[in-house]
Amino acid sequence: MVEPAGNAEIAALRAALAAAEQRADxxxxxxxxxxxxxxRVVAEKTDGEAEIARLKLEIEKLKRSLYGQRSERKAKLLDQLEFELEDLEAAATEDELAAxxxxxxxxPVKAFTRKRAQRRGFPDHLPRERVVVSAPEACQCCGSDHLVKLGEDVTETLEVIPRQWKVVQTVREKFSCRDCEKISQPPAPFHPTPRGFAGPNLLATILFEKFGQHQPLNRQSERFAREGVPVSLSTLADQVGAATVALKPLHDxxxxHVMAADRLHGDDTTVPILAKGQTRTGRVWTYVRDDRPFGGIEGPAALFYASPDRRGEHPxxxxxxxxGILQVxxxxxxxxxxDPERRSEPIRPAFCWAHGRRPLFELADIERVRKKKGKGGAISPVALEAVRRIDEIFAIERDLYGLPPDQRLAERQRLCAPLVEELHAYMMIEREKLSRHAPVAKAMNYMLARWTGxxxxxxxxxxxxxxxxxxxALRGIALGRKAWLFAGSDRGARRAAFMYTLIVSAKLNDIxxxxxxxxxxxxxxxxxQSKLGELLPWNWVTQAVTKAA
Incomplete structure (x- = not known):
């Protein structure tokens, strides 16, 4: 029997579709x-770079020990090499996990596994302290040695123990079934990082000390060794890289959350970055979401980025x-x-009055003028009056903190708008009396040229x-620059920005x-993944509290 032409075409189409799907797969x-x-190739490359950096550091240390070089320049070179090694070790671990x-x-593709130095054994001491004052051997009254203990008086003295170390042994017992002889054993618990040796509290200490307290890993390693727990710099850097990978879902x-805000604060600061034996000036950018000033209920958070320069392409x-609204x-x-032509919904600028006030305040600051020009220096009465008027606006704003947006706007229209209009008129009149090169005129032009913002x-x-x-949000970086001097690489600066996002967001939520x-x-x-939001700083409740509830 001959198959109809339509059925043959359908069968041919089905065969072609199956072949296309097979080719797509x-x-x-x-x-x-x-x-x-x-x-895998990237992981091998970064692992090789880390090994080269480690060998360079070892060579310089050997040279210093052999030839007795103790110059400040040589010490700085060793610090630079240690910073470089620290960033490369962390980067190598990130790439290994990605591979x-x-x-x-x-x-078919075999995973890449880094070669790691063998770790030293853990110390087996755990501190326990009970100080017992030696009992008298004879009666202080009659000299008899027939003494019987009646009890004891304990005097408690508050003392601080900076850090206690312990080794947690997780034991998984094996059981054999008498009927089928099958072996049963509970599954291994999850570890914070793959192949990691550090518990969550130790990992958090390493990360917070490095990025929150500005203590580089080489200093942490030295301190750990003084406390009787030697941990190498490369091992600490390895854990930093692994923790970065583990925390990425939360960072995302x-x-x-930050980019979903209706209004953001934006700013940047300098970060020296190591580059071939010298440093160049990079930038760290922050974007902060904080709805508390207008009574918002969403949690505050900060997002950080790092860049090698300050070009406008980065923001x-x-x-x-x-x-939305960007305050900068x-x-x-x-x-x-x-730019209105940039997109259908351009970002709306809102400029900072504290920045506008600052150059005027410098011209009205008696102490600053006196230090710059000597005892004969004089403050600018125009700048002083402008600062006084701006301070009146700030005083009103302090009382409006936390009010809902509509109520806040109504109070501003009633109280602030007249003051702003008077300030604008005052600066316009005074600017006409001054040379355009006068410092006061330049300070006022900063605001007048951007009055809409x-x-x-x-x-x-x-x-x-x-x-x-x-x-x-950027204040911690400015304070930390004196401690860590510079970032070890562009990638190290980006990793620091990653961790600043987590740490500063936690601080904004008062935890x-x-x-x-x-x-x-x-x-x-x-x-x-569906419950990961419970760990966000504004939703966070400790596991101990959750279990108790």
Missing amino acids: LAELKAAQARAEAA EMAAARTT LIAD RAHLADYS DAFAGYNGLF FTAFLEDGRICLSNNAAER DPQAWLADVLARIADMP
Whole structure:
């Protein structure tokens, strides 16, 4: 019997579709293998770079011990090499884990495993202290040695123990079934980092000391050794890299939360970055979401990025998908964000009154003028009057903190708008009397040329008068530069920005960053993705409290 022509065409189409699907599956498999192979090559490259850096450091240390070089320059060179090694070790661990995850998606490609130095054994001492004063051997009254203990008086003295070390042994017992002889054993618990030896509290200590307290890993390693627990610099750097990978899902949630805000504070600061024996000036950028000034209920958070320079392309890349209000200073690099033709919903600028006030205040500060020009220096009465008027506006704003946006806007229109209008008229009149090169005229032009951005707070109750939220977020970096001097590489600066996001966000929510990191690292490995939001700083409740509840 002859098959109808229509059925034959359908069968041919089905066969062609099956062949196309098979080819697509094969192409997808090849692409996955290529990605896994590329990740393995990258991991091998960074591992080789870390090994070269380690050998360079060992050579310089040997030279110093052999030839007795104790110069300050040689000491700085060793510090630079240690910083470089620290960043390369952490980067190598990140790439190794990335290669493992890529290889896990495809069978033919073998995962890359780094060669690690053999760790020393853990100390087996645990401190226990009970101080007993020696009892008298004879009666103090009659000299008899027939003494019977009646009890004891204990005097408690408060003392501080900086750190206690212990080794936690997780025991999984094996049982054999008498009927089927099958061996049963509970599964191994999740560890904060793959192949890690450090518990969550130790990991949190390492991370917070490095990024929150500005103690580089080489100093931490020296301190651990003095406490009787020798841990090498490369081992600590390895754990930092592994912890970065483990915490990335939480970091991504914080980043999404920040970029979903209607209003952001933005700012940047300098970060010296090591480059071939010298340092160059990079930048760390922050974007802060804080809705508390206008009574918002969403948790505050800060997102940090690092870049090798201050070109405007960096904030444009950071905020490529953002549309809302951006509170910043008048840095020209932000101008591209405010272009109406940039997108259908351009970012709206709101400039910082604290930045506008600062150059005027410097001209009105008696002590500053006296130090610069000697006893004969004089302050500017125009600048002093402008500062006084701006301070009146700030005084009103302090009383409006926490009010809902509509109520805040209404009070601003009633109380602040007349003062702002009078300030504008005053500066316009006084500027006409001055040379355009006069310092006071330049200070006033900073605000007058951007008056629409400065007065945006009179049109939207969500806008703050200043950008202090972003400046406070960057304060820790400015303080830490004197401790860690510079970042070891561009990648090290990006890793620091990653950790600043976590630590500063915890501080904004008034929780202890170290305790939070310890709890997160203890729970994140076996927590479903759908429940990961419970670990965010504004939702966080410690595991101990959860169990008690």
